[in-house]
Amino acid sequence: MGYYKDLRDHVKALEANGKLVRIKRLINKDTELMPLVRWQFNGLAEEQRKAFLFENVVDVKGRRFEIPVLVGSHSSSKEMYALGMMCAPDKIMDKWTEAQLHPIEPRMVGDGPVHEEVHVGDKLLEHGGLEEFPVPISTPGFDNAPYFTCANWVTKDPETGTRNIGNYRAMIKSKTRTGIFCASHIQHLYVHWQKCKRMGKPLQAAIVMGSIPALGYASVTKFPYGVDEYAVVGGVAGEPIELVKCKTVDIEVPAAAEVVIEGELPTDAMEREAPFGEFTGYMGEKSLSPYFNVTCITHRRNPIYSAFLSQFTPSEASVMSCIGREATVLKFLRHDCGLPVLDVALHQSCGSWHYCVVKMKLGHPAEAWQALHAVAGQSPRQGKITIVVDDDIDARNPDSVNWALAWRMMPDRDIDIIRGRVAPMDYSAKPPGEPEHFNVTGSSALLINATRKWAYPPVSLPKKQFMERAKQIWEEQGLPKLTPHEPWYGYTLGYWTEEDEQEAELALQGEHFQTGEKYARERNRSR
């Protein structure tokens, strides 16, 4: 079976797997839609989360939309992400690594469904321009407009022609104009914009909305500058992505996308943008950013409008960006630094950037610090708190990581603080409204080696056979259903002698008085 050919294929798969909720009642896209989906992130276990398809949408002015809204389809849970990648949840990391190591170039085709309807020139506003689409307000009460949240921006480096695809929010400013939040040098679109500015010309762009899921995953994942996301997506799909030329700009877009918005970002001026609810858990503050003038709108017949649920984590966006980023960090540590890394967990509670746990089976003690510096060296932004843990720690469970911090880490020996980092939207670096240079040393980061530095005594739980036997009795007695969590039995960690083992064995024979007698015989004069 090939990869999904378009969004509709993916929606069918979601429904077939019981991962789609169809809401047929009237829903207000501005006040009700996102809060409803938000509840599953603040009130359900991850495995219960689904995609929502709203089939009957109105806005605050009572206007009804023909176009349905799909939210949460990409990655409301890791299981749904795996469905989108067409692999088992535990194979996602491998699949990303393979796709990066073996990308497949996209293929140009002459025409595609995305051009079934074209609004351009005199007819740009024939269906209302951007008002044709039921764009929800993400954070009603705080957001200053509806925003595209699922906008995959395609631009090119004006010097090299290298393509970039990135997800950037877009404030709806008029029927033919949006904002974009990208005013930082660590964002590749902004690099393109600055080059165009120096060349005295606008930056052409196309916004792709509603495509195959891997494109969405790739657009929120940071690949090195110059990597063509279409080729990586092809690597995930196992076949070339089919592209068509845009109608008014020199950009290629997926032939089977639901909606494409073409246009230009002027480079001679900027506009205010935001507030918008961000993944940090706080409203993103107003700032000057580029803006986008629409030149053409194309879409399939009866298009589906897609949105990501973002804002406070966990959210669809946090699940998605978390997994993608973990995959790129893991690939980097394993393949580019040659480190024995077993797992990388970017905790969603911290915006999937700021709390990075690297799980390792150390070959040499120095590999712990090598990994800490490598995470810092891959990006100036990730891992404000980076922690290396041993292979028996669950890097994804904050209690397990804290257990490692408590008993395997000594602060004055195992911690370094590094400076000169960036922390976009981190209000602990500078107060909102203050200029970047408020904090001249940049943001800082905490690197922590929470691995065992020497042999430890065994983990203090009964040996496996006793826990297994007790579980049989538990079930035989009809006690409540167990959900075992790790560790559930004791294991050795290098410090355990023959004598210790013999004494434990004697105790299990009821012969512990022999040990007591031995201790009495060798009784020491007290110090």
Next chain:
Amino acid sequence: MGYYKDLRDHVKALEANGKLVRIKRLINKDTELMPLVRWQFNGLAEEQRKAFLFENVVDVKGRRFEIPVLVGSHSSSKEMYALGMMCAPDKIMDKWTEAQLHPIEPRMVGDGPVHEEVHVGDKLLEHGGLEEFPVPISTPGFDNAPYFTCANWVTKDPETGTRNIGNYRAMIKSKTRTGIFCASHIQHLYVHWQKCKRMGKPLQAAIVMGSIPALGYASVTKFPYGVDEYAVVGGVAGEPIELVKCKTVDIEVPAAAEVVIEGELPTDAMEREAPFGEFTGYMGEKSLSPYFNVTCITHRRNPIYSAFLSQFTPSEASVMSCIGREATVLKFLRHDCGLPVLDVALHQSCGSWHYCVVKMKLGHPAEAWQALHAVAGQSPRQGKITIVVDDDIDARNPDSVNWALAWRMMPDRDIDIIRGRVAPMDYSAKPPGEPEHFNVTGSSALLINATRKWAYPPVSLPKKQFMERAKQIWEEQGLPKLTPHEPWYGYTLGYWTEEDEQEAELALQGEHFQTGEKYARERNRSR
């Protein structure tokens, strides 16, 4: 209604509240008993946990015991701790503070049920000495003997006569001899022992097992040296605790206790003790400690033997010591340091010692650091990682604390590392088997101020009314039952202007193009 008059009263209350499981099948105390109860800590939600009464107990040699074993009665959950304190779960802290501020002295009585059976002198061994009691092996496969885990040791300062009650594990070494693990200067019994040693005499002691729950809670809680735990327990009970004199030592014990073991700790010699599974998550290593020679055993008719489930956290012992310690830290910070502290959480994942989160509503920014130093100043042992958070953070939820660390803390500004601490059983301080002076600077600690240093934008969630409305729709649509977790709606944190509010209001009227036009009018030349 008065407080529980004895353990039997408490067991009735547990059963009446659906918090007792009676196990009538044959259970091997050495291989099956503790692993069975352990499962509820590694496989059930906290609110599902109960006490277990084993009515039909054998040992590995096939010996049957008349005496039943009660495990988990004190505090398998916070709810059960509250039941033992006779208050609501959210009043536990207040009740401890009141009891410390208003202790009630115990009352001596002539006789009591604990003396219904007395084994002393020639008859010390008439029921087998310590073998009369079905003492379970806590960590089968690693522990070197059965240990008393629920042993409340009563001793007196030989110079001042001040009493201390503390819970110390006791390895069963013979029919008339146990170990004790207390060889540290931060333990009050060891202070008594050292004074006796200097005076050239043994330390008298009585082990109390099976009393009112408040005595168990007090025995695992660190009160300042010299505080009489019986009086604090009286403060909890709201009435004096009735005590009787021991038969062979100058010690007072509760008249209604199930079992009392009297004896002496020689001070001219020590013995090896352990390994025993400890709360740190690792086996406690063998070391030299005092030992205890039994001179008399007294108990009620048909006594109940009580044990704590300890070892790896969470456990009954960790729930219990956690709550008691939190209460003493909270009382200290609030009453003795005058700080506006709302909550203190000693995370059980870290042994209820090493990870201390203090939740405050700061009056002045300096109070955050005052609190950090106060926690360090109250004890050289608690809070290896101590974090102050704001009043909107859930100090007990590691994800919420990590969210604060990620976005409200800047490492190079908000962290201090302090030295010269102690860390008993912390193998990150020194390898097991090495002497204390391996680490000459002592253990170190990490103090972190994770409060907001200035005004922040609002939390990025829809305003309350939209989340409430969405919840109605959620329920109307028959979607899965929600368990909301905090925060579930957005709130302001000081940085939010009139203009921001007006723009959000316009967006909710569908008039966000007005904002877009305003931004276009004031469009700046790009920098």
